[in-house]
Amino acid sequence: MNTFTLFKHSLFQFSDLYQAKKMPFWKVILYVIFLSIILTLPITKQVFTILQDIKDDGQKIAAKLPEFKVTDGKLQTQNQAEGFIYQTNSIIFTFDPEGKRSLNDVSADSVGNAISLGFLKDEFIVSLPDSGAADSLLGTNQFEVPYSKGTLDGLNSQDLKQALDEANIPFWIKLVIFIFTLYPTLINLIVNLLLITIGANLYSKLRLYKLRFFDCLKIVTYCATLPVIISSFLHFINLTFDDSFLIVFVSLLIFFLAIRKENRHQSPLV
Known part of the structure; x- marks a missing residue:
């Protein structure tokens, strides 16, 4: 048989x-x-659905971004654009070119399984849900990328929007x-x-x-x-x-x- x-x-x-x-x-x-x-x-x-939701939510957030550029270690905007906080099902996004918020403020916004992202005046921030998984695998659930390091130097709103529009999950x-x-x-x-x-x-x-x-x-x-x-x-x-x-x-x-x-x-x- x-x-x-x-x-x-x-x-x-x-x-x-x-x-x-x-x-x-x-x-x-x-x-x-x-x-x-x-x-x-x-x-x-379910995992692929979550990743697709994050991509779709990222595109919604990108559509609300004002013109900006990371240069000389700072987040610079045109026409004195104001900051904002935008929440979707998977992302809580902070845009703060005025320097009013900190890493702790962005992390405190996290609700449920949502990821907190922040373009602050001097750094880019990622705060993962406090589930313990990130701590055990990565040692922390909060990540800071200071603009002064040059990693994001030259990044602008148009490049970000184009990258999100063209983003696909590789096989x-x-x-x-x-x-x-x-x-x-x-x-x-x-x-x-x-x-x-x-x-x-x-x-x-x-x-x-x-x-x-x-x-x-x-x-x-x-x-x-x-x-x-x-x-x-x-x-x-x-x-x-x-x-x-x-x-x-x-x-x-x-x-x-x-x-x-x-x-x-x-x-x-x-």
Whole structure:
């Protein structure tokens, strides 16, 4: 029996899944990766949606920018343009050529998961949401780029608007995001499959089925197909849905149905 046949049985014919014990272990590993990809799809879709929202919001903000240019370590505007604060769903933007605001002021504007950006008189500021992720990965969630360093020297409103209009997410960035999302999903799925296998192996011993631990693991992997698909679908509706219990519980139920045709040991005589 091949992988595709077992996949079909995992959706419609649970009683034949016991034959998964005959599958080579490397194919089972590939199938676990396949299931992880299914679980990763709604998460990566959400990430790409957020990135697109940031791009769209950036274009809205750029349309409101007055003429400016970074030169001689200062943010210089035409016609004494006034500063403003503009908020979208993903960005809280500060434009302050008069020097009225500081890094702490811009960071304090942050609400929820919004990113705070600021073109201040002497520096450009990025403040990420205070979720702990930035601190653990980057050491801080606040970044300052002083104009005096020359990194942004010559930047002007027209260049910024053109860059935002032409901005697209490169394929390699999408691939990196997908891989980074896939890794923790794969680890979590492996942990859940091992938990299911422990319960399944205990059940098979109590029922005197002739199944080893790795036999149970192979069968359980295919039994998890339908729960994984259901969980992925529910994640598209609600990204915060905790799928671990659903996958473990439903996979065990399917395992109980899958091994009914399996041979048993003879009961010891009393």
